[in-house]
Amino acid sequence: MRAGVLSDDRVIEFLNENFINVWVSNVELERTPRKQAYMARRREELSKTFDRTHPLAKAIMEGWKEHSPVDCLVIAPEYDVMGKLPLNDFFDDCFQKDIPEEDAYLKFLEDSLGGKLPGFKDEHSDSPSNGLNVVLNPEQTEQEVLDILRTxxxxxxxxxxxxxxxxxxxxxxxxxxxxxxxxxKPGGSFDLYDSDTELPTKGYPDDALTSAWDIPSGQIGRIRHHFDEGKVFKLGATGTWFNEKGSINAFLAKISVEEN
Structure with a gap:
């Protein structure tokens, strides 16, 4: 499918209602520097290109695996990536486990719709993820982070x-x-800390600056914190205590600063 039409919310709504699979070219999303250069030349000739700032485009790009030529993604209507499947890994796994490809792909779809987030577990160990860094300044006051949390x-x-x-x-x-x-299924709890605070591994987060606890699945929570001078914070995201241990869910955090 020509990616430009996926910038139309009416088309996206139709695809969601009818559960239609589509493909999007890596070229139009400018996945590599070479493709970026090509699209820069082609953009003037095309009547419409894929708006890379559209939430759907962002979800697709968040789901990419580096060096994977093709990625299969299941994306919720709210633009959450529910499952991702790099094609080369998929074929290798089917071959090694002697599993029919159609059965393995059906399981991928079922796991995605069942909230099991296939494709995410392999990228996250049992230890906390410390690789998420957001840098804000007066020129860029807002960023988004898409990741998962564990119960x-x-x-x-x-x-x-x-x-x-x-x-x-x-x-x-x-x-x-x-x-x-x-x-x-799992809900999430979020605690904001000063950068020099040692994050607790058990008990209540008494040293947190502020928190948003027990945000249900599919719902929205908010954290607000006023600070008097520039500093670094740490946001800790974890599953609520009332979910099954080890269960995971995705979260999207829009982080911004309004200057004094």
Whole structure:
């Protein structure tokens, strides 16, 4: 499918209602520098190109695996990536396990719709994720983070950690974090800390600056925190204690700062 039509919300709604599979060219999403150069030349000739700032385009790009020529993605109507399947890995796995490809692909779809987030588990170990860094400044006051959280044992914490660098706001401001949970079963809890605070692994997060707890699946939560000078924060995301241990869900956090 020509990617430009996927910038039309009416087309997306029709695809969702009828559960229609489509393919999107890596060229139009400018996946590599070579493709970016090609599209720069082609853009003037095309009547419409894929808006790379559209939430659907962002979801597709979030689901890419580096060096994978083709990625199969299941994306929710809210633009959450529910499952991702790099094609080369898929064929290798089917061959090694002697599984028919059609059976394996059906399981991928079922797991995606069942909220099991296939394709995410392999990228996250049991330890907290410390690779998420957001840097904000007066020129770029907002960024989004899409990742997953895990449910710990009751009374414990198992944080996916997002570092938020707001040191460029020398006179301080208000940090705002708008969180949308994915559509898998587990809810999520989020705690904001100073950068020098050691994150707890069990018990209540008494040292947190502020929190948003027990955000249900598919729902939205908000964190607001005023600060007087530029600083670095850590956002800890974890599953709520009332879910099954080890269960996971995706979350999308829109992080922004309003200057004083």
């Amino acid at each position: 710990p044992r009751y009374g414990y914490q198992d944080y996916t950690v997002v570092e938020i660098d707001a040191t460029a706001f020398e006179d301080g401001g208000t940090l705002a974090i708008d969180i949308r949970m994915g559509t898998a």
